[in-house]
Amino acid sequence: MAKIGVFPAAGGLGTSIINHLVKLVPASELILIARKPDNLAELTRAGATVRRADYEDPATLERAFDGVGILMLISYASFEIQFRFEAHKNAIDAARRSGVKHIFYSSLAFAGNLEETSVAHVMGAHLRTEKYLAEVSGHFTYTAIREGLYSESYPIYTSWFDIHNPADEIAIPHSGDGPGVTWVKRDELGEATAKLIASYAKNPAGFPYLNRVLLLSGPREISLKETVEILGQAVGKPLRLREISVDEYVALPQHGSKHTYHGINLTREWATAWDAIRRGETAVVSPLMGEILGREPESYETTVKAMAMSK
Numbered sequence: 001m002a003k004i005g006v007f008p009a010a011g012g013l014g015t016s017i018i019n020h021l022v023k024l025v026p027a028s029e030l031i032l033i034a035r036k037p038d039n040l041a042e043l044t045r046a047g048a049t050v051r052r053a054d055y056e057d058p059a060t061l062e063r064a065f066d067g068v069g070i071l072m073l074i075s076y077a078s079f080e081i082q083f084r085f086e087a088h089k090n091a092i093d094a095a096r097r098s099g100v101k102h103i104f105y106s107s108l109a110f111a112g113n114l115e116e117t118s119v120a121h122v123m124g125a126h127l128r129t130e131k132y133l134a135e136v137s138g139h140f141t142y143t144a145i146r147e148g149l150y151s152e153s154y155p156i157y158t159s160w161f162d163i164h165n166p167a168d169e170i171a172i173p174h175s176g177d178g179p180g181v182t183w184v185k186r187d188e189l190g191e192a193t194a195k196l197i198a199s200y201a202k203n204p205a206g207f208p209y210l211n212r213v214l215l216l217s218g219p220r221e222i223s224l225k226e227t228v229e230i231l232g233q234a235v236g237k238p239l240r241l242r243e244i245s246v247d248e249y250v251a252l253p254q255h256g257s258k259h260t261y262h263g264i265n266l267t268r269e270w271a272t273a274w275d276a277i278r279r280g281e282t283a284v285v286s287p288l289m290g291e292i293l294g295r296e297p298e299s300y301e302t303t304v305k306a307m308a309m310s311k
Contacts, residue, residue: 001025001201002069002101007033007053007091009040013106013147014074016190017197018043024198033064055087058094065098070201072193074106075126078261079270084125089132096139102204103140104197105133107213109148109182110273110281114213120276121269130213141210143200145193148184148217148289149282151303154227157181157273160254163308166235169242173249174274176225176241179283183227183300184218192216192292215286219297224277230301234308246271 004025006014009032021030028047032040035054044050053064055076065071073095076087088105095103107130110123118127126146133142155161158170193216200207222230225241232239250267259267276282289297 001029002204003029003031003049003067004197004201005031005033005065005068005071005100006074007064007071008035008055008074009050010034010036011074011077012186013190013193014072016187017072017074017194020191020194021197022046024194025201029201031065031068055091058087058090061091061094063094063098065095065100068095068098068100070102070104070197071095071100072104072106072197075108075129079122079125079266080261080264081121081124081128083262085128085132088125088129092129092132092136096136101140102200102210103133103142104193104200105129105142105144106193107144107146109146109215109217109284110276111146112279112281113284114146114215118276118281119272119279120281121266121272123276134211137211143196143209143211144213145196146213146215147189147193148215149181150186150189151183151218151300152186152307154183154231154304157224157277158228158231159249159252160258161231163231163235163304166231166237166239168237169240170228170231171242171244171249171252172224172274173244173246173271174224174278175243176223176228178221178223179277179280180221180223180226181277181282182217182219182221182285183303184216184289185298185303188289188293188297189216192289195292214288215284216289216292217284217286218300219285219290221283221285222300227300230304233301234304
């Protein structure tokens with residue numbers, strides 16, 4: 001079996017993927033690459049190989065993927081376009097030079113039903129990365145997985161609503177009416193992604209998703225208005241959704257620090273996510289998630305209720 005690499009290996013999705021991978025393949029088959037490898041000490045003791053590399057330091061990517069046959073490349077954590085795409089490109093090029101045979105890439109579930117355009121700024125780097133993978137796939141095969149919008153990421157779309165210190169009102173540049181979002185639990189995305197990786201590792205020639213883009217979604221579409229209602233039920237109080245203008249949203253004090261990357265405030269660019277939701281880009285329900293898991297994905301209500309009860 002080819003060695004499986006995961007980079008970056010210490011973030012939320014990466015951790016979930018690895019936790020499920022070790023149930024499917026021996027830890028000794030894993031090469032885990034992270035900015036802070038000390039955080040992976042437990043996996044080192046379990047037999048995994050751990051290395052250091054950092055998207056923000058391209059020189060560290062050279063030779064980081066040596067010996068990796070299958071790479072799970074998790075996207076750089078920002079929603080810039082050019083810097084983010086260049087970070088992905090540097091990693092892909094380094095993987096190609098190291099002889100990686102197949103790259104799984106964690107894309108995002110905007111752009112509707114596997115379309116190639118989106119009005120969401122956050123999708124820009126993903127679309128460029130998907131295109132680049134297709135352009136250079138003569139050197140390897142790839143699978144781009146459009147990971148559904150995490151149920152746990154609701155604060156980004158609800159003006160940083162805090163489920164443990166709930167406000168009475170959520171103000172966003174959207175009426176709350178449909179189309180909505182097919183929210184999906186992050187750990188189930190990690191599980192499904194791990195199963196895809198293990199499936200390829202065990203039978204590369206028979207893997208049905210070579211050089212393809214896939215969509216993993218939750219089990220149903222939920223409008224933002226219903227999303228807010230479900231959050232209210234979880235915290236035990238009614239919540240109001242108030243539509244505001246993009247200018248008003250940009251001026252809200254909580255957004256500056258949340259949406260600043262490399263010294264640039266991208267709050268206005270982030271607001272294009274609601275344009276994309278309004279156009280139905282996040283409303284597509286795909287059966288693939290349930291088929292891979294072998295069960296119905298967890299409901300948004302169940303995930304949010306558990307989050308509200310956690311401390």
